[in-house]
Amino acid sequence: MRLLFAAIAAGFFGGAAVAQCGGEFTDFVDSLRNEAIQKGNDPEVTRRFFASVRHDPAVIKADRRQGHFQLKFIDFSGRLMSPYRLDIGAKKSRDLDKLFDQIWNTYGVSRGILMALWAFESDFGLAQGDYNTLNALVTLSHDCRRPELFRPQIFAALELYQRGDFSPTETTGAWAGEHGMVQMLPKDILLNGVDGDGDGRVDLEASEPDALFSGANMLVDLGWRPKEPWLQEVRVPQELDWSLASLNTTMPAADWVKLGVRPRSGEVEGHLAASLLLPQGRHGPAFLAYPNFHVLFEWNKSFVYVVTVGHFAARLVGAPLYDAGSPDPGLTGEQMMQLQERLVALGHDVGKIDGILGRKTRAAVRDVQKQLGLPADAWPTEDLLSRL
Numbered sequence: 001m002r003l004l005f006a007a008i009a010a011g012f013f014g015g016a017a018v019a020q021c022g023g024e025f026t027d028f029v030d031s032l033r034n035e036a037i038q039k040g041n042d043p044e045v046t047r048r049f050f051a052s053v054r055h056d057p058a059v060i061k062a063d064r065r066q067g068h069f070q071l072k073f074i075d076f077s078g079r080l081m082s083p084y085r086l087d088i089g090a091k092k093s094r095d096l097d098k099l100f101d102q103i104w105n106t107y108g109v110s111r112g113i114l115m116a117l118w119a120f121e122s123d124f125g126l127a128q129g130d131y132n133t134l135n136a137l138v139t140l141s142h143d144c145r146r147p148e149l150f151r152p153q154i155f156a157a158l159e160l161y162q163r164g165d166f167s168p169t170e171t172t173g174a175w176a177g178e179h180g181m182v183q184m185l186p187k188d189i190l191l192n193g194v195d196g197d198g199d200g201r202v203d204l205e206a207s208e209p210d211a212l213f214s215g216a217n218m219l220v221d222l223g224w225r226p227k228e229p230w231l232q233e234v235r236v237p238q239e240l241d242w243s244l245a246s247l248n249t250t251m252p253a254a255d256w257v258k259l260g261v262r263p264r265s266g267e268v269e270g271h272l273a274a275s276l277l278l279p280q281g282r283h284g285p286a287f288l289a290y291p292n293f294h295v296l297f298e299w300n301k302s303f304v305y306v307v308t309v310g311h312f313a314a315r316l317v318g319a320p321l322y323d324a325g326s327p328d329p330g331l332t333g334e335q336m337m338q339l340q341e342r343l344v345a346l347g348h349d350v351g352k353i354d355g356i357l358g359r360k361t362r363a364a365v366r367d368v369q370k371q372l373g374l375p376a377d378a379w380p381t382e383d384l385l386s387r388l
Contacts, residue, residue, distance in 0.1 A: 020147050020148070020151070021141065021144040021147035025055045029050055029053050032141075032154060033046055033047065035155075036049075036050075036155060039155065041158060045161075046158065048168075049134075049158050049161050051168070052134075052168050052169050053138050053168070055139050055142065056131065056135040056136060056139045058175070059131060059135070059139045059140060059175045060143060062175035062176075063143070063145070063175065069302045069304060069305070069356050070354075070355045070356050072279075072327075073279035073280055073285070073304045073307060074280060074284070074285070074327070076304040076308060077304070077307070077311065077312070080120055080312065081311075081312050085119045085123070086316070088124050089124075089316045090316075092118075096212075099208070099209055103212060104227070106216070107219070107224075107226060108224070108225075109215075109216040109219050109224060109226070110230075110313065110317060111316070112312075112313035112314060112316040113230065113313040114182075114215055114216060116312040116316060117215060117309060118182055118211070118212070119312070120305075120308075121182050121183040122180075122181050125181040125205075128179060128180065129172055129173040129174040129175070129178075130172050131172060131173060131174060131175045132169070132171070132172055133177055134154070136173075136177045137153050137154050137177040137186075138154060140177065141153075141154060150176075150177060152187060153177050153185050153186045156185070156186035156189075157186040159190060160186055160189060164201070165203075179204065179205065180204025180211055181205065181211035182204065182211050182212070184215070184218065189202065189204065191221065192214055192217040194210065194213035194214045194217050195213075196208075196210045196214070197210055219295060219299075222298040223294075223295045223298070224292055225292055228272065228290060228291065229272070229292065230290055230295075230296070230313065230314075231287050231310030231311060231313070232263055232266070232268065232269075232290070232314070233263070233265070233285065233311070233320075233322050233323070234256075234261050234262060234263050234264060234268075234288050235264055236260070236261055236276070236278075236282065237261070239260075240259060240261075240282070242278070242282050242375045243370055244259075244276060245276040245277065245278045245286075245378065246275065246363070246366065246378065247289065247359065248275075248363070249275055249276070250273040250274060252271060253269050253271070253273075253290075254271070256276060256288060257270070261286075263288075264320070264323065265320065268288060272290050272291065273290070273291060274288040274289060276289075277307065278377050278379065279304065279307050280325075280327035280379055281328055281377045281378070282375060282377040282379070283327045284324065284325045284326075285322040285323060287307065287310070287322075289310070293306070296309055296310060301358075303358055303362070304357075327379065329381065330379065330380065330381065331380055331385060333355035335385055336357060336380070338385060339361075339365075339380055339384070339388065340361060341353055342385075343361070343388070346368065346388070348364035348367065361380075362378040365378050365380045366378040372384075372387055
């Protein structure tokens with residue numbers, strides 16, 4: 001689910017302060033309407049755009065309920081990489097072969113990446129979400145947790161409405177305001193939407209060419225390096241400086257080979273910078289992450305989601321299922337929160353205490369493992385929790 005937003009600064013428009021969040025919902029909508037008019041939008045068009053807006057409590061519940069990201073990588077990826085999605089992906093690859101070749105030649109984005117995002121975001125267009133998009137964006141902007149992230153999307157949706165590409169009452173999608181087959185936000189559609197089928201409009205809900213061309217265009221806009229790899233499964237030696245296994249540590253892939261890291265299939269791109277990833281520690285799956293892998297974090301900030309997208313994309317173009325290995329038992333969600341609390345007490349920045357083993361928590365775990373003389377593979381265990 002795509003959550004890349006530009007922050008908006010609090011300021012003054014027309015001499016009146018703009019409420020950024022909170023207060024009575026109707027007053028908040030009035031402030032949005034006034035701001036839109038002050039930005040130069042037609043008053044009657046703006047009135048029609050906001051006329052149907054309603055607060056949606058279900059959106060707030062969904063925003064607070066993201067426990068699936070607490071799952072361990074093997075469990076999380078196992079749920080997403082279903083045989084059904086593999087079968088449909090193979091069929092889509094055959095049926096849209098010429099389209100994917102066009103995208104590859106134009107943007108240098110692999111069909112595997114596009115199909116993985118298409119699969120996970122909307123089950124290849126079959127489950128695009130039933131939340132009213134405008135209600136979701138306004139509700140999340142009114143909520144004072146992250147208003148600066150969602151508010152700009154409202155005015156982007158207004159611009160799409162004036163183009164005839166958005167309906168305040170009928171456009172639906174995910175709870176966070178994304179819609180279409182690859183779940184793009186209004187600002188992303190404005191910046192990167194592509195008329196892939198040549199019918200004169202950008203329709204991400206019904207047109208496969210529009211959705212896939214737009215997704216590829218957005219990836220390139222986010223920094224995708226054309227025709228380069230993103231993630232490759234590898235085997236690691238029994239002995240290694242495990243603290244090197246971090247997205248913050250990069251070296252030419254050829255140097256990883258010198259340390260005993262070997263590709264499970266194919267050859268490494270020796271000249272490209274790469275990081276070693278151990279999603280469940282040194283005894284679990286292992287991957288080399290190339291520069292394009294980092295771009296996927298601009299699509300979704302979840303570590304387990306991004307690694308799963310990267311590996312599923314590789315599987316869709318021929319790679320085998322990863323070797324799960326025998327990782328040490330991890331922590332439950334409750335134990336992970338206890339660990340995060342103890343790490344914070346020791347002065348580490350883990351971000352939000354949410355039971356999710358994200359990048360900041362992994363970095364903190366690695367630091368304390370080094371301090372305790374343990375293998376610093378960033379995989380927390382009950383033993384580590386008890387030591388802290």
